[in-house]
Amino acid sequence: MIKRTTLADIAKAANVSMMTVSRAINNKPGLSDELRQHILSLVEEMGYRPNTFARGLATSQTTTIGLVVPDNTNPFFAQIARGVEDAAFENLYNIFLVNTNEDAARETAALETLWQKGIDGVILCSSRLSGQALEYQVQRFPAIVLVNRELKQSHANLITINVNDHRSAQRVLQHFMGLDRRIIAYIGGPANSFSNQRRLDGYKNGLRSAEIPFSPQLVISTQPTTEGGREAAAALLRHRPDVNAIFAYNDLVAVGAMQVCQELGKRVPEDIAIIGVDDIPLATIIRPQLTTMHVPLTHIGRLAMRALIDLIAGEGSSAAYQIEPELFIRDSA
Numbered sequence: 440m441i442k443r444t445t446l447a448d449i450a451k452a453a454n455v456s457m458m459t460v461s462r463a464i465n466n467k468p469g470l471s472d473e474l475r476q477h478i479l480s481l482v483e484e485m486g487y488r489p490n491t492f493a494r495g496l497a498t499s500q501t502t503t504i505g506l507v508v509p510d511n512t513n514p515f516f517a518q519i520a521r522g523v524e525d526a527a528f529e530n531l532y533n534i535f536l537v538n539t540n541e542d543a544a545r546e547t548a549a550l551e552t553l554w555q556k557g558i559d560g561v562i563l564c565s566s567r568l569s570g571q572a573l574e575y576q577v578q579r580f581p582a583i584v585l586v587n588r589e590l591k592q593s594h595a596n597l598i599t600i601n602v603n604d605h606r607s608a609q610r611v612l613q614h615f616m617g618l619d620r621r622i623i624a625y626i627g628g629p630a631n632s633f634s635n636q637r638r639l640d641g642y643k644n645g646l647r648s649a650e651i652p653f654s655p656q657l658v659i660s661t662q663p664t665t666e667g668g669r670e671a672a673a674a675l676l677r678h679r680p681d682v683n684a685i686f687a688y689n690d691l692v693a694v695g696a697m698q699v700c701q702e703l704g705k706r707v708p709e710d711i712a713i714i715g716v717d718d719i720p721l722a723t724i725i726r727p728q729l730t731t732m733h734v735p736l737t738h739i740g741r742l743a744m745r746a747l748i749d750l751i752a753g754e755g756s757s758a759a760y761q762i763e764p765e766l767f768i769r770d771s772a
Contacts, residue, residue: 444487452485453478503533504747505553505561507546511538513663514719515689515736516564519586522740523562530748532559541629541662543567550576560747562586567631582750584743588633593757598746600739600760604634604716607732607764608641609648611686611714614730614766616649620684620712624657626671626696628688635660635688638716642686663688668695676703683711684772690715690722690731697725697771712772716764727770734764 450457455478463470463478470478481487506523508516520536527534535558537549546567553561560582566573574590577583577597585599615623625642628635639658646653659675661667668687672695676682685700687693693715700711707713707727715722718733739762749755 444485446487449478449481449485449487452481501533501557501559502531503535503556503558504744504751505535505537505550505556505558506564507537507539507549507553507561507566508564509539509541509546509567510663511536513691514721515717515734518719518736519564519740519743522737522742523744524740525737526741526744526748530744532744532748539567541567543569543572543631547572547576550579554579559751560584562743562747563588565632565634567629582747584747584750586739586743589759595757596750598743598750598755598758598760600743600746600762602634602734602739602762602764604637605641605644607716608638608686609645610764610766611716611732612642612645612649614714614768614772615684615686615712618684618708618712618772621649621651622657622679622682623651623684623686624659624675624679624682625686626668626675626688626692627658627660628663628692630660632663632688638686638688657682661688661692663692665691665695665698668692669699670695672696672699676700676705685711685713687713687715690717690719690729693729693731693771694721694725697727697729708770708772714766714772718767722767722769730769730772731767732764733767735762738762 446457446460450460460478463475464482506520510516524534535553539546539549561580562584565587577594582596587601589599589601625639627639643653656679659671661671668691685696687696693713697707697713700707705711715729715731718731722729722731746755
């Protein structure tokens with residue numbers, strides 16, 4: 440194993456104290472230009488890199504943030520993470536990424552670990568915590584950005600970024616009406632999902648606006664995965680084979696539903712039109728290509744990271760951003 444160069448190694452090579460090396464690295468006064476340059480040359484030559492966590496003990500900042508996601512294999516969160524990483528790299532921040540596997544207990548444990556590490560702030564995506572538990576976590580961290588989640592109470596250290604899921608669902612319903620589809624099912628996500636509740640509300644309001652009665656038989660919850668979409672679509676069509684449109688919680692669920700429809704001999708979109716949400720890359724790879732509500736995921740990630748940096752620097756304040764999705768019409772509807 441390659442030995443990491445330490446401050447003591449530099450001090451020994453320069454024949455000075457570690458304090459002197461530290462003063463040179465941090466551009467503190469009290470050293471001659473010649474000595475400072477000599478020390479910095481050794482730093483470069485010997486490949487010394489400061490330990491940011493150790494430095495954080497003295498400065499109260501680690502230039503490290505936590506990024507907590509429910510499922511890092513889901514393209515939705517992978518694209519958000521990409522945006523966070525890009526903005527972090529541009530601003531010389533490190534990221535501690537944690538996957539909670541859609542589990543509230545794991546999310547709590549992850550946040551405890553991040554708090555103990557003394558990181559500068561957290562970006563928490565689609566939290567599965569209860570309102571009370573989330574309120575407690577927000578109060579612990581110096582800066583926090585919630586993506587796809589809200590709190591009733593505002594905090595000076597909190598910024599929220601949410602997609603307008605209610606409007607998104609209503610836009611989907613309007614499109615189905617324009618295609619003369621009136622037996623519209625909603626395959627939703629986990630029951631404890633904040634986004635799922637808002638999309639369900641939008642679905643119900645869309646039906647109400649079109650004077651179509653709401654039927655609980657046409658709503659089914661599942662995991663936000665392709666397999667979840669398959670299972671839900673199979674169960675739905677067993678009980679309601681007359682369905683002629685499916686609004687899916689996300690694109691992965693939509694793809695799973697489309698597979699089942701095709702396996703049952705139902706044509707998409709002729710027999711059943713399908714619309715998803717997110718516009719992940721898979722949406723244009725499958726056949727027929729998926730009509731979906733486009734969400735600028737990488738942009739959301741970059742926005743979250745920049746907002747967090749401003750909070751950490753004391754240059755930001757409590758804010759609530761709302762992202763407006765756009766319907767991308769393709770072949771499935």
